[in-house]
Amino acid sequence: MTKYIFVTGGVASSLGKGILAASLSKLLQARGFKVTNQKLDPYINIDSGTLNPYEHGECYVTEDGHEADLDLGHYERFLDIRTHKMNNLTTGRIYKSVIEKERRGDYLGKTVQVIPHITDEIKRNITALGRTGDYDFVIVEIGGTVGDIESLPYIETVRQMKWEHGRDCLCIHLTYVPYLQAAKELKTKPTQHSVRDLQQEGVQPDIIVLRTEHPINDTLRRKVALFCNVDERAVIQSADASSIYRVPLNMQAEHLDEVVLQKTGFDLSRVPTADMTDWNAFLQKLEGATEEVRIALVGKYVQLQDAYKSIHESLSHAAAYNNRRLVLTSLLSDDITAENVADKLQGQQGILVAPGFGQRGMEGKFIALRYAREKNIPCLGICLGMQAMAIEFARNVLGYTDANSVEMDERTTHNVIDMMEDQKTMLNKGGSMRLGAYPCRLNKGSRVYQIYKQEQIVERHRHRYEFNQLYQAEFEANGMHCTGVNPDTGLVEIIELEGHPWYIGVQFHPEYSSTVLHPHPLFVSFVKAAIEQK
Numbered sequence: 112m113t114k115y116i117f118v119t120g121g122v123a124s125s126l127g128k129g130i131l132a133a134s135l136s137k138l139l140q141a142r143g144f145k146v147t148n149q150k151l152d153p154y155i156n157i158d159s160g161t162l163n164p165y166e167h168g169e170c171y172v173t174e175d176g177h178e179a180d181l182d183l184g185h186y187e188r189f190l191d192i193r194t195h196k197m198n199n200l201t202t203g204r205i206y207k208s209v210i211e212k213e214r215r216g217d218y219l220g221k222t223v224q225v226i227p228h229i230t231d232e233i234k235r236n237i238t239a240l241g242r243t244g245d246y247d248f249v250i251v252e253i254g255g256t257v258g259d260i261e262s263l264p265y266i267e268t269v270r271q272m273k274w275e276h277g278r279d280c281l282c283i284h285l286t287y288v289p290y291l292q293a294a295k296e297l298k299t300k301p302t303q304h305s306v307r308d309l310q311q312e313g314v315q316p317d318i319i320v321l322r323t324e325h326p327i328n329d330t331l332r333r334k335v336a337l338f339c340n341v342d343e344r345a346v347i348q349s350a351d352a353s354s355i356y357r358v359p360l361n362m363q364a365e366h367l368d369e370v371v372l373q374k375t376g377f378d379l380s381r382v383p384t385a386d387m388t389d390w391n392a393f394l395q396k397l398e399g400a401t402e403e404v405r406i407a408l409v410g411k412y413v414q415l416q417d418a419y420k421s422i423h424e425s426l427s428h429a430a431a432y433n434n435r436r437l438v439l440t441s442l443l444s445d446d447i448t449a450e451n452v453a454d455k456l457q458g459q460q461g462i463l464v465a466p467g468f469g470q471r472g473m474e475g476k477f478i479a480l481r482y483a484r485e486k487n488i489p490c491l492g493i494c495l496g497m498q499a500m501a502i503e504f505a506r507n508v509l510g511y512t513d514a515n516s517v518e519m520d521e522r523t524t525h526n527v528i529d530m531m532e533d534q535k536t537m538l539n540k541g542g543s544m545r546l547g548a549y550p551c552r553l554n555k556g557s558r559v560y561q562i563y564k565q566e567q568i569v570e571r572h573r574h575r576y577e578f579n580q581l582y583q584a585e586f587e588a589n590g591m592h593c594t595g596v597n598p599d600t601g602l603v604e605i606i607e608l609e610g611h612p613w614y615i616g617v618q619f620h621p622e623y624s625s626t627v628l629h630p631h632p633l634f635v636s637f638v639k640a641a642i643e644q645k
């Protein structure tokens with residue numbers, strides 16, 4: 112029987128429900144269980160593809176081409192699994208499907224309502240994961256905060272599932288315990304209120320996790336247990352951690368996995384303990400590194416920490432495996448000029464030019480890229496970053512001063528990034544972006560081949576435009592080699608500069624597939640080159 116564990120949040124947002132959910136999954140997985148995570152997003156967008164990164168941070172892309180919430184990235188990085196469209200649900204998708212059914216007449220004349228039609232649809236999507244027979248545990252994270260209008264149908268679904276599945280279904284509620292400096296006291300009242308909100312909606316949490324900046328004592332634990340109607344053992348403290356990757360170990364020390372197993376009916380003496388050896392080895396490297404590696408991230412959403420989440424995490428995995436402490440400086444590309452570029456990039460050992468959409472900040476990217484290219488600083492361009500590499504090269508090396516991408520301008524004489532046939536076909540089919548995993552063949556003898564150590568790779572995409580193959584021969588003749596191409600369409604996926612210590616642009620997004628136990632080879636190699644630089 113698949114067990115369903117819901118993770119809800121109260122008091123405030125951004126308490127780390129995603130990390131908590133991923134950490135619990137990690138601990139259960141490390142005990143030998145088959146686990147997956149699902150994120151339910153209460154917003155009405157169909158997916159996060161149309162959301163500005165300032166809204167909910169980066170848009171994460173699954174192998175099957177779903178534009179997902181960034182928490183799916185945490186699940187993949189923690190669990191070393193692949194997630195799919197099924198692992199993410201939004202209110203928009205639920206309503207769309209219910210409305211389509213209504214139009215088809217599936218509801219046989221009934222009035223279509225939130226209960227039972229919307230809640231049934233939510234339930235069907237949650238239990239679909241269990242019905243695959245692939246999982247012992249499905250850990251379901253509900254976005255937003257309890258008490259929000261948007262999350263009501265989801266909490267109602269939890270109520271129904273707890274009633275239907277008995278002890279095969281639990282609710283973990285994550286809240287915040289503020290510390291009042293003046294009174295020198297931790298306050299549990301917001302937690303009590305938030306649990307009351309949940310109870311009002313018919314759900315009694317089984318476990319309460321208290322996010323706190325100060326350690327919680329037994330008296331306080333007892334108080335929360337008593338007022339919130341849970342076992343004392345089921346009041347778990349989640350103190351601020353030095354790194355998100357420490358949270359699974361903190362949760363293990365608090366016996367979160369044990370409490371979950373006991374409450375779902377397992378005999379603990381018959382369940383293996385969690386083997387966290389490899390995880391610990393990574394953490395030792397991550398936290399033990401003393402020497403630093405300095406990387407600059409050039410992008411246009413750098414003010415928001417979550418906008419390039421997967422890139423940050425991939426770099427931190429790569430730094431750890433290179434025994435270095437990552438010092439990441441984010442640079443807003445709009446601020447980079449020919450006059451200040453040397454100052455801004457002073458002391459940086461590697462430069463990463465980020466993905467993105469639209470015109471803003473492009474000139475700054477070209478300037479940073481030219482600097483990296485001419486000064487032999489290791490440089491990785493991702494998606495728009497790779498496209499910018501191609502344009503900068505066409506302008507400053509090939510001498511096409513008007514070179515551009517069709518995305519940036521009206522058509523110029525030299526659109527080195529253009530809309531290809533492939534894209535036109537996609538537009539005709541109603542899609543507008545190349546999304547999800549595509550194969551790529553690497554040239555033997557190239558640097559990327561040395562890095563990946565295989566000829567055929569698969570990487571995830573999210574873009575509209577492509578390197579214009581009309582320019583391929585000319586680029587190659589001048590030292591910019593197209594060393595990775597799509598074997599079916601010939602589309603250029605990788606460019607790399609000859610005679611430079613490390614200058615590689617990739618049309619795909621390697622950052623989506625770096626995990627704690629399998630850091631992405633491209634990032635590992637990039638960071639290594641940066642270290643060797645100076």
Ligand code: GLN
Pocket residue numbers: 465466467468469493494495496498518573574575576577
């Ligand atoms: N805007 C570019 C395109 O659509 C690049 C997209 C990206 O960086 N993800 O092709």
